[in-house]
Amino acid sequence: MITIKTVGIIGAGQMGAGISQVCAQSGYDVLLYDQSADAVKASLVRIEKGLNRLVEKEAISDADAQSAKARLMPAGSVQDLKDCDLVIEAATENEQVKNAIFKSVCEHLKPEAYLASNTSSISITRLAAATDRPGKFIGLHFMNPVPIMKLVEIIRGIATDTSTYEMGIEFARSLGKTTAVAEDFPAFIVNRILIPMINEAIYTLYEGVGTVDAIDTGLKLGANHPMGPLELADFIGLDTVLAVMNVLYDGLSDSKYRPCPLLVKYVEAGWLGRKVGRGFYDYR
Ligand code: NAD
16 A cells, blocks of 8 residues: 555545645645636635634644645646545546546556545446546545535445555545445435435425425424535535436436426526525525
8 A cells, every 4th residue: 555645636626625625734745636727726725714714713723724735736737646646536526527537647647546536426436447447446525614524435436445445544534534434326325315305405495385494494493404405505516416416316216316407497507506606595
């Protein structure tokens, strides 16, 4: 098993930024790449602000924040990731996009480097099979927001080597996270349960059973959820929620996973939630 020193992160959206931050805070050198150079810049600014806030709250020292910042580097191309020991893909939830990313990064990576995907739902076995190193491929499913949420779901594909699986567990623990191991079935454990619940909340709105406020207040005060399901959908991103429902619907062939037409309509309108300023709530 190689020692992980440098981690490449592909996709500088909300998850890629969070994973980069916790890796840098835990002593890893981090290279962050996105097809959009602006996304990388924006993420690095967001991470810096996040670290400054932690210093203000006295959760970390100024020296620790400074060294975490010094370990974070932008990557201008996938080629810049060539010396990484582990590459974590956290790009858009789309199998073709992820396959293309792994294909291009594998052309530059050393053979002993590991690959991980932060996918919310897509088969790790299938993603791994499309690379040159299925044995060194694993699912590391971080939760949002990464710096706060304690869990990393570990998904072992059918070809994942035991040493890769052990690396995944050890790596997640080195970030201060707790692990839960899931078998490689559509949407694994957390999203197999969570996303259909959100989809049902959207059906409840669609059928006029309750307003956005009534649904969210109902689940917060009636079921003790910290966030209402529609607020949570906006937080996750409605495109990601829809992508996960489609993976469940296609993968398990059961009509109970049919994405709500209102969810489809919101995504078609570009109302993707908090990240674009509009979803079930208006953040502008
Ligand atoms: P996001 O929309 O915030 O960010 C996705 C990023 O990927 C964008 O910056 C985009 O430019 C980039 N990207 C797209 N195609 C690319 C390519 N070919 N090369 C490089 N970069 C590319 O999405 P997110 O919420 O950060 O989700 C990312 C991944 O994490 C998805 O697989 C998602 O399912 C998973 N995930 C999301 C959550 C959540 O709550 N949002 C939680 C756990 C896991």
